[in-house]
Amino acid sequence: MKKPKPLRQEQILGELNQAPSLRVAELARRLAVSTETIRRDLDELTEQGLLNRTYGGAVRSLGTEPSVTERHTLFVSERERIARAAVPLVKDGRVLMIGSGSTTVHVARRIAVEMKNVTVLTHAFGVATVLAINPTIKVIMLPGDYHASEGATVGAHTVSFLQNFHADYAVLGASGLGQDGPADALIECAAVYQAMVSQAARTVVVADRSKHDRLFPARYAHWRDIDRVVTDAAVGSALAEPFRQFGVGQVLA
Structure with a gap:
């Protein structure tokens, strides 16, 4: 068949x-x-x-990624599993920052079902939309220039606004996971993610196996800045070494 x-x-x-x-x-x-x-x-x-x-x-x-709308049609079951595994890691948080992307939308959907009385700062309209089903979740939408293909706000205003807040967790996707850290295809989004990492006590990266060992132009953090990576397959030796060196926890969905 x-x-x-x-x-x-x-x-x-x-x-x-x-x-x-x-x-x-x-x-x-x-x-x-x-x-x-x-x-x-x-x-x-x-x-x-x-x-x-x-x-x-x-x-x-290499170095390119389709729009967030197109990405939503790929690796759906893997991303759902990643979301289910990621939410327990942030359940003790009261303030979260969530970046744009297809996997983070899946995580936000699970947060809306499993968590309550939390505040979420996001620049992604997809994330804000799925969180809206839970009236106990306060969503703060970040200002900025609208990036149509990503469905998110970016730019100097977005980054500046973030610097006025602190979060228990940042939950971020990535276009690729390289030996130096997670990276994004969009430089503008990477600047927002970098600000979220700096303003959060802990950072969780959610990324399916297609992102392993892929290089993209904008690295937004070093592995020393990342606490957990939630993925659907064990990373290879090239990534396992920096994970071990910097104490990055690998959670398999």
Whole structure:
């Protein structure tokens, strides 16, 4: 039976996380579909900025990320598991800061169900929207310039506003987890995340396995600044070493 397209495309991205490049014929064999089906999937994933087509195959795209709307359709079950694992880590907090991204929206949805009487500062409209189902949660929306593809406010006003507050936890996503720390594809968002890290007592990064060992232009923290990473698969040795060195707790969902 042919697998649904979103699941099949997630598997393609997963395969490309394990190998620097793959051929169309090899992907077709692994996923038990025709080469024409694989080519159509690769074309769609290329349009989303998730990979680059090569002659007869594809490689995973580096340094780019699709819009938050497109990211919501990928790795959904993994992100739901990550959210369930992340919320117990912040349940003792009274003030939270939550960054933009698809995984953080999943976390915010779980917070809305499992927590009450907390204050959340966020620059992400998706996060604010899912928190609104819980009337006991006070949401403070950060001012700034609206970044349409991320669905969030960014800029000098956003960062300046954050500096007037302190939080028990910052909950942040990442475009990639590199050996030096978590990073984002968007420099503007990384500046906001950096401010959240500096104003929070503890920081939890939530990121699925597709973010492991990926490099992006804007590192927003060093691993010494991060307390926990919640992910759906154990990181490889390249990341495990700085985690050990700086005492970063790895929580597997």
